[in-house]
Amino acid sequence: MNKTALITGATSGIGRATAHEFANHGIKLILCGRRQERLDTIKSALSKQTNVHTLNFDVRDKKETFAAIETLPEEFQDIDILINNAGNAHGLDPIQTGNLDDWDAMMDINVKGLLYVSKAIIPQMTARKSGHIINIGSSAGKEVYPKGNVYCGSKHAVLAITEGMRIDLNPFGIKVTAINPGLVETEFSHVRFKGDPIADQVYKGYKALQPEDVAEMIQFTISRPAHVNIADVLMFCTAQASSTIVNKNL
Numbered sequence: 080m081n082k083t084a085l086i087t088g089a090t091s092g093i094g095r096a097t098a099h100e101f102a103n104h105g106i107k108l109i110l111c112g113r114r115q116e117r118l119d120t121i122k123s124a125l126s127k128q129t130n131v132h133t134l135n136f137d138v139r140d141k142k143e144t145f146a147a148i149e150t151l152p153e154e155f156q157d158i159d160i161l162i163n164n165a166g167n168a169h170g171l172d173p174i175q176t177g178n179l180d181d182w183d184a185m186m187d188i189n190v191k192g193l194l195y196v197s198k199a200i201i202p203q204m205t206a207r208k209s210g211h212i213i214n215i216g217s218s219a220g221k222e223v224y225p226k227g228n229v230y231c232g233s234k235h236a237v238l239a240i241t242e243g244m245r246i247d248l249n250p251f252g253i254k255v256t257a258i259n260p261g262l263v264e265t266e267f268s269h270v271r272f273k274g275d276p277i278a279d280q281v282y283k284g285y286k287a288l289q290p291e292d293v294a295e296m297i298q299f300t301i302s303r304p305a306h307v308n309i310a311d312v313l314m315f316c317t318a319q320a321s322s323t324i325v326n327k328n329l
């Protein structure tokens with residue numbers, strides 16, 4: 080029987096590429112995001128390959144999140160794979176001049192949103208004693224870089240929560256994985272810099288990871304045999320050695 084996956088942040092970047100990758104493998108898809116038009120476009124493209132259902136909700140809103148997941152039609156209710164991907168950086172400022180709204184957005188989306196979605200789905204996984212949760216962390220969850228303060232804090236939290244999930248869900252045979260990419264060429268920097276053209280410079284002069292590279296890693300992770308759990312993956316493009324070392328002369 081085909082597995083069912085719920086992907087948050089499926090309207091762009093890593094989430095959208097993962098939706099395409101999973102569709103290629105016949106995985107049934109629940110695609111989540113706030114931009115309904117994009118959800119509709121992706122659904123119509125992927126429906127040729129697999130069954131697709133879309134859910135429109137803001138992960139910051141706990142009531143909306145639970146209500147949306149409760150509306151799932153019966154054939155999409157048993158979720159085997161949860162990809163907690165929705166998230167972004169908002170701003171790149173030193174801590175002393177940081178913007179409170181940016182801080183709220185990063186903690187509310189990247190950390191609390193991930194928790195709300197997980198809380199809505201984990202009970203059915205524990206009841207069935209199976210499932211795989213993949214949290215999209217970041218290299219920013221493993222090291223802190225200048226002006227990364229709160230974004231790095233949110234991703235460090237994602238990694239701690241991932242480890243906590245793996246420990247607490249161990250008795251239920253549920254796999255928990257963190258995938259931590261470095262620079263990936265998506266809409267991420269456009270969100271971080273709020274539309275400022277400086278965002279275009281972030282991926283110039285070297286070949287950054289593409290969202291499809293991360294999607295392939297996610298597919299590899301979910302396709303391991305039952306006894307294998309890939310716990311934690313750190314992946315960079317070849318030009319990147321750490322958060323602050325990127326060779327733009329390759």
Ligand code: NDP
Pocket residue numbers: 087088089090091092093094111112113114136137138139164165166167168188189215216217218259260261262263264265266267268270290
């Ligand atoms: P994108 O900006 O391309 O995609 C972000 C996705 O998150 C969109 O689909 C967006 O959908 C969704 N999202 C954002 N806010 C909310 C919200 N409040 N409620 C619901 N959905 C939301 O960025 P990426 O694909 O790069 O980012 C995906 C994940 O990967 C994030 O967690 C990010 O931190 C992480 N990451 C990114 C890296 C990079 O360099 N790009 C590197 C390492 C990790 P919509 O706007 O429709 O709601």
Ligand code: 8X3
Pocket residue numbers: 216217218219227260261262263322
């Ligand atoms: C995204 C990668 O280096 O911009 O998580 O924080 S970085």
